[in-house]
Amino acid sequence: MEWLQQLINGISLGSIYALIALGYTMVYGIIKLINFAHGEVFMIGAFIGYISITGWGLSFFPALLLSMAICAVIGVIIERVAYKRLRNATRIAALITAIGVSLLIQNGVIYIRGAQPAAYPEVFANKTFNLFGAQISTQAILILSVSVVLMIILQFVVHKTKIGKAMRAVSYDAEAAKLMGINVDNTISATFAIGSALAGAAGVIFGIYYTKIDPLMGVIPGLKAFVAAVLGGIGIIPGAVAGGLVLGVVETVVSALGFSLWRDAAAFIILILILIFKPSGIFGKHTREKV
Amino acid sequence: MKFKRAWSLLAAMTLGVGLLAGCSDGDGDKGSASGSKDGGDIKVGVNLELSGAVASYGTSEADGIQLAVDEINDDGGIDGQKIKLVKIDNKSDAAEATNAAIKLTTQENVSVIIGAATSGATVAQAQIANDNKTPLISPSGTSPTVTVNEKGDVNEYVFRTSFIDPFQGTVAANFAYNDLGVKNVAIYADNSSDYSKGLAASFKEDFEKAGGKVIAEESYVAKDSDFRSTLTRIKSANPEFIFIPGYYEEVGLIVKQAREMGIDVPLMGADGWDSPTLLDLAGADALNNTFTTNHYSADDPDGAVKAFNDKFNEKYGKSPDAFNALGYDTVYLLKDAIERAGSADSTKIKEALEKTDGLDLVTGTYSVDENHHPVKSATILEYKDGEQVFNTKVNP
Numbered sequence: 024m025e026w027l028q029q030l031i032n033g034i035s036l037g038s039i040y041a042l043i044a045l046g047y048t049m050v051y052g053i054i055k056l057i058n059f060a061h062g063e064v065f066m067i068g069a070f071i072g073y074i075s076i077t078g079w080g081l082s083f084f085p086a087l088l089l090s091m092a093i094c095a096v097i098g099v100i101i102e103r104v105a106y107k108r109l110r111n112a113t114r115i116a117a118l119i120t121a122i123g124v125s126l127l128i129q130n131g132v133i134y135i136r137g138a139q140p141a142a143y144p145e146v147f148a149n150k151t152f153n154l155f156g157a158q159i160s161t162q163a164i165l166i167l168s169v170s171v172v173l174m175i176i177l178q179f180v181v182h183k184t185k186i187g188k189a190m191r192a193v194s195y196d197a198e199a200a201k202l203m204g205i206n207v208d209n210t211i212s213a214t215f216a217i218g219s220a221l222a223g224a225a226g227v228i229f230g231i232y233y234t235k236i237d238p239l240m241g242v243i244p245g246l247k248a249f250v251a252a253v254l255g256g257i258g259i260i261p262g263a264v265a266g267g268l269v270l271g272v273v274e275t276v277v278s279a280l281g282f283s284l285w286r287d288a289a290a291f292i293i294l295i296l297i298l299i300f301k302p303s304g305i306f307g308k309h310t311r312e313k314v
Numbered sequence: 315m316k317f318k319r320a321w322s323l324l325a326a327m328t329l330g331v332g333l334l335a336g337c338s339d340g341d342g343d344k345g346s347a348s349g350s351k352d353g354g355d356i357k358v359g360v361n362l363e364l365s366g367a368v369a370s371y372g373t374s375e376a377d378g379i380q381l382a383v384d385e386i387n388d389d390g391g392i393d394g395q396k397i398k399l400v401k402i403d404n405k406s407d408a409a410e411a412t413n414a415a416i417k418l419t420t421q422e423n424v425s426v427i428i429g430a431a432t433s434g435a436t437v438a439q440a441q442i443a444n445d446n447k448t449p450l451i452s453p454s455g456t457s458p459t460v461t462v463n464e465k466g467d468v469n470e471y472v473f474r475t476s477f478i479d480p481f482q483g484t485v486a487a488n489f490a491y492n493d494l495g496v497k498n499v500a501i502y503a504d505n506s507s508d509y510s511k512g513l514a515a516s517f518k519e520d521f522e523k524a525g526g527k528v529i530a531e532e533s534y535v536a537k538d539s540d541f542r543s544t545l546t547r548i549k550s551a552n553p554e555f556i557f558i559p560g561y562y563e564e565v566g567l568i569v570k571q572a573r574e575m576g577i578d579v580p581l582m583g584a585d586g587w588d589s590p591t592l593l594d595l596a597g598a599d600a601l602n603n604t605f606t607t608n609h610y611s612a613d614d615p616d617g618a619v620k621a622f623n624d625k626f627n628e629k630y631g632k633s634p635d636a637f638n639a640l641g642y643d644t645v646y647l648l649k650d651a652i653e654r655a656g657s658a659d660s661t662k663i664k665e666a667l668e669k670t671d672g673l674d675l676v677t678g679t680y681s682v683d684e685n686h687h688p689v690k691s692a693t694i695l696e697y698k699d700g701e702q703v704f705n706t707k708v709n710p
Contacts, residue, residue: 025550028546029546032540139591140563140591140595141594142591142595151575158574158575158576233540233567234567234570235539235563235595239537240539274543275542275543276543278543281532283544284505284533284535287535
């Protein structure tokens with residue numbers, strides 16, 4: 024059952040991409056900013072989880088929640104310090120700032136602790152189940168379930184709560200939302216907080232599933248999550264999840280066919296193809312320009 | 315081993331005043347007291363990484379060298395002549411290593427230079443050794459380019475104590491085929507590292523020559539973290555053994571993920587695995603039934619190794635590592651050459667070094683081939699519950 028095994032591998036990888044992609048897509052949906060520092064928030068989340076498990080002896084769920092909380096705060100700080108002033112500047116200025124913030128965080132972490140990798144401790148006794156001849160570990164199951172639960176919660180927040188309503192309103196038309204009495208600044212901060220919390224959770228999950236974390240770990244998953252967001256249709260929440268899963272499975276299939284050196288290339292070829300043929304993404308709708 | 319120093323640094327830093335960095339050691343006037351033939355000492359330059367990025371290699375080797383020199387001198391020296399060391403710190407920098415070599419050959423007039431620990435810093439001195447006809451022995455430079463330059467010419471005056479990288483592939487192939495008795499194997503190599511690719515190629519060549527079959531060859535790239543899909547592919551080919559020549563950062567994850575997927579066959583690698591981080595990443599359980607080739611093991615039951623261990627322990631209060639042993643062996647390699655040459659003349663030492671044959675050292679029996687590559691045995695270590703345990707010694 025090699026194919027079933029590969030599917031499991033692909034979905035596990037994809038659900039981590041999906042969690043990171045959710046933050047990208049939310050921020051883009053609201054202020055049209057590609058937040059390249061998002062991958063670094065993911066990295067910080069992984070390190071907070073690591074410190075709280077090895078240093079403070081927390082178990083998995085408290086560590087996950089703590090990491091999400093701290094990342095939410097960091098996300099809001101990044102927004103307030105680096106992006107808020109640029110809200111009416113050109114999009115390219117904000118994008119360049121995002122890249123700058125990303126480099127600042129990477130090198131800041133290297134300055135504090137050095138560039139050497141750290142190994143995540145084993146927080147669960149990892150058992151492996153046999154499913155129709157494929158091996159599935161308790162870790163993989165847990166990662167999938169945490170990812171799915173967080174995505175459902177997010178969907179609930181966006182569609183059923185007041186802040187979610189405000190987010191949708193701001194993303195539709197920020198000026199009009201302001202006229203309707205919505206506090207746009209707070210809504211944007213809330214978006215950054217939620218997106219960063221998800222990135223933090225993804226960091227902890229990544230650490231547990233892949234063991235090795237280091238200060239530059241956010242770069243490639245960050246880019247892949249960006250591809251996933253574009254693939255699903257940037258700004259669309261279910262699109263980010265679908266894009267992440269598709270990307271994870273595609274990468275796994277590429278490796279499974281024996282082209283493991285091409286897996287990163289495959290992700291970016293997908294990005295190029297989607298930008299050429301359907302720039303609005305899988306879930307994107309053709310929107311008519313209002314005059 | 316794994317260090318190719320940036321050559322660009324060399325040009326930028328040759329202007330530095332590194333020439334003044336030396337510090338000589340020992341009082342040097344005892345030699346004549348023992349009534350030696352020509353009354354002088356044998357001046358040996360030591361050009362090692364005593365500070366900087368890879369200082370741990372250099373200082374380990376310096377400890378081994380010092381131990382051997384003290385032993386020889388206490389024993390009356392070589393043919394009555396005592397060894398006098400002139401130590402220079404090359405600060406783990408290729409340009410500094412060049413400066414140090416110039417100082418040792420032109421100002422100190424040493425008979426021979428020991429060092430550097432890394433391949434890059436040794437290559438940086440090769441031209442100076444050749445020009446000044448001073449033999450240079452690197453204890454641990456494992457890249458083939460240390461003794462054979464890009465044009466394929468042998469650096470006449472450059473030698474080394476450690477084996478070269480591709481040799482570990484050969485040793486692993488022989489061990490897998492003869493000792494583990496496996497016939498169908500897989501190779502999973504790091505496509506971004508010359509070290510890994512070189513080992514994989516030599517493993518494949520020798521394993522197939524021995525009569526085995528490589529049924530799967532896969533690659534990864536350094537900094538990857540997801541190996542599960544490729545491991546699934548390897549698993550479905552049903553190999554009896556997997557050769558993974560890489561560095562510990564990725565190997566740790568590969569071993570862990572392979573065991574999680576139910577791959578229980580023996581896994582094997584080379585000295586790139588040798589780090590405590592490997593144990594953190596993979597976990598002790600996953601590392602059971604894995605093997606590595608290395609220069610030396612402190613557990614080796616061989617008598618010479620035991621004696622060396624005891625002496626080292628007594629002097630430094632700790633158990634020696636591979637670099638301590640290589641530094642120690644380098645001095646004995648030199649002693650053997652000087653004794654056979656009957657003189658401490660540089661050219662005669664070089665000629666004697668070229669004829670070294672079957673010399674018993676702590677890190678194995680040593681002979682030299684026409685490319686100045688050692689022909690020597692390698693040690694196989696096995697991981698048992700997170701500890702490296704001596705398994706066997708394999709001859710080429």
